[in-house]
Amino acid sequence: MPAVFGMTALDFLNDALGELEASGLLRTTDADGEGLLDVCSNDYLAFGRERVSRATLLTCEGLPTGAGASRLIFGTAKQHLALEAELADWTALESALLFANGYAANVGLLQALCRGGDWIVSDALNHASIIDGCRLSRGEVRVVAHRDVGGVEQALREGRGRRSWVVTESYFSMDGDVAPLRELRQVCDAFGAGLLVDEAHALGVFGPGGSGLCRAAGIAPDALVGTLGKAVGVQGAFVAGPSVLRRWLWNRARSLVFSTAPSPLVAQLALLNVQRARGADAERARLHALADELRARLRTAGATVPSGTGPIVPLILGDDARALRAAAALRALGLRVQAIRPPTVPAGSARLRLTVSCALSDADVAGVAECLIRTCSES
Numbered sequence: 001m002p003a004v005f006g007m008t009a010l011d012f013l014n015d016a017l018g019e020l021e022a023s024g025l026l027r028t029t030d031a032d033g034e035g036l037l038d039v040c041s042n043d044y045l046a047f048g049r050e051r052v053s054r055a056t057l058l059t060c061e062g063l064p065t066g067a068g069a070s071r072l073i074f075g076t077a078k079q080h081l082a083l084e085a086e087l088a089d090w091t092a093l094e095s096a097l098l099f100a101n102g103y104a105a106n107v108g109l110l111q112a113l114c115r116g117g118d119w120i121v122s123d124a125l126n127h128a129s130i131i132d133g134c135r136l137s138r139g140e141v142r143v144v145a146h147r148d149v150g151g152v153e154q155a156l157r158e159g160r161g162r163r164s165w166v167v168t169e170s171y172f173s174m175d176g177d178v179a180p181l182r183e184l185r186q187v188c189d190a191f192g193a194g195l196l197v198d199e200a201h202a203l204g205v206f207g208p209g210g211s212g213l214c215r216a217a218g219i220a221p222d223a224l225v226g227t228l229g230k231a232v233g234v235q236g237a238f239v240a241g242p243s244v245l246r247r248w249l250w251n252r253a254r255s256l257v258f259s260t261a262p263s264p265l266v267a268q269l270a271l272l273n274v275q276r277a278r279g280a281d282a283e284r285a286r287l288h289a290l291a292d293e294l295r296a297r298l299r300t301a302g303a304t305v306p307s308g309t310g311p312i313v314p315l316i317l318g319d320d321a322r323a324l325r326a327a328a329a330l331r332a333l334g335l336r337v338q339a340i341r342p343p344t345v346p347a348g349s350a351r352l353r354l355t356v357s358c359a360l361s362d363a364d365v366a367g368v369a370e371c372l373i374r375t376c377s378e379s
């Protein structure tokens with residue numbers, strides 16, 4: 001270890017980690033979840049937990065495991081193109097372009113699209129990858145209150161004369177509520193602004209054939225970000241939109257240009273799961289029924305569950321230490337659940353972010369609600 005006068009350059013990290021621990025914000029690895037009931041993953045359709053079958057493996061026989069380079073250099077395989085065509089069809093947009101993951105998709109999209117002098121209006125509860133994309137772009141960012149169409153309109157008025165963008169999640173990952181997409185589209189049209197929608201948690205869950213909340217609302221965003229590691233149950237992400245956008249991202253999205261393409265093998269597995277997700281109406285109906293049941297049981301017991309819909313059910317506890325205590329107590333009862341604390345959520349709104357998957361039984365949901373009610377009233 002390189003040392004100067006007995007110290008190393010990384011020693012300060014011990015103090016910084018100590019401070020995080022003292023303030024209840026230290027994150028540790030989650031290696032002890034085996035055997036617990038999953039109520040925290042994003043595997044909503046329960047595809048991601050399935051063990052790969054021989055039949056699936058046979059469809060992958062002969063495929064290269066690695067892409068070999070960035071898409072621009074060497075990396076485009078038939079499997080990428082087939083998956084992109086499927087994704088464009090699913091979202092009813094002209095084209096799609098794969099990224100390694102949703103973080104890279106948001107960062108690449110915003111950095112490439114929003115240029116010097118642009119004006120970006122961003123929902124206060126947008127995901128970190130959107131925030132980081134805004135930071136990497138050369139645009140000026142105005143953060144507006146959560147789901148506040150009036151605030152968006154006011155911000156666009158202030159930005160008049162500049163190229164403007166509104167960026168939002170469609171189904172908010174930590175709150176389980178839905179953006180007012182139709183109204184946002186109208187306001188964007190009135191001001192000539194582009195609408196960028198992150199459907200990471202909505203694809204596979206909402207809309208016709210699981211095609212997301214934009215299609216459910218009957219609107220077309222200027223760019224749609226979707227992920228393949230959540231309801232689709234594999235890995236990767238994409239940006240869908242007009243083909244001029246795809247061509248631009250191909251040239252200018254640094255997280256695409258300077259990064260190895262997704263494995264063709266993974267692209268093939270994602271294609272199979274997207275096709276399954278499109279046909280999973282029965283699973284979606286069950287998912288929503290289970291989530292409604294969990295919300296209803298928690299509310300009846302007097303818990304603070306914000307208005308929302310779908311498989312993300314936040315239980316707001318407020319205090320970071322209380323959320324940690326509740327999560328630990330629930331794990332002791334057999335539930336795999338995480339305390340969500342700042343900076344993932346605003347200070348003072350620490351919570352248990354519960355998620356439902358269609359792998360849960362009715363009895364599981366009743367048991368989960370009972371454990372939560374008991375634990376949260378005690379912690």
Ligand SMILES: Cc1ncc(COP(=O)(O)O)c(C=O)c1O
Pocket residue numbers: 101102103104106127129169173198200201227228229236237
């Ligand atoms: C709203 C949202 N967008 C993007 C991402 C990033 O997606 P990925 O996990 O594929 O990097 C996440 C991940 O949790 C998310 O919640």
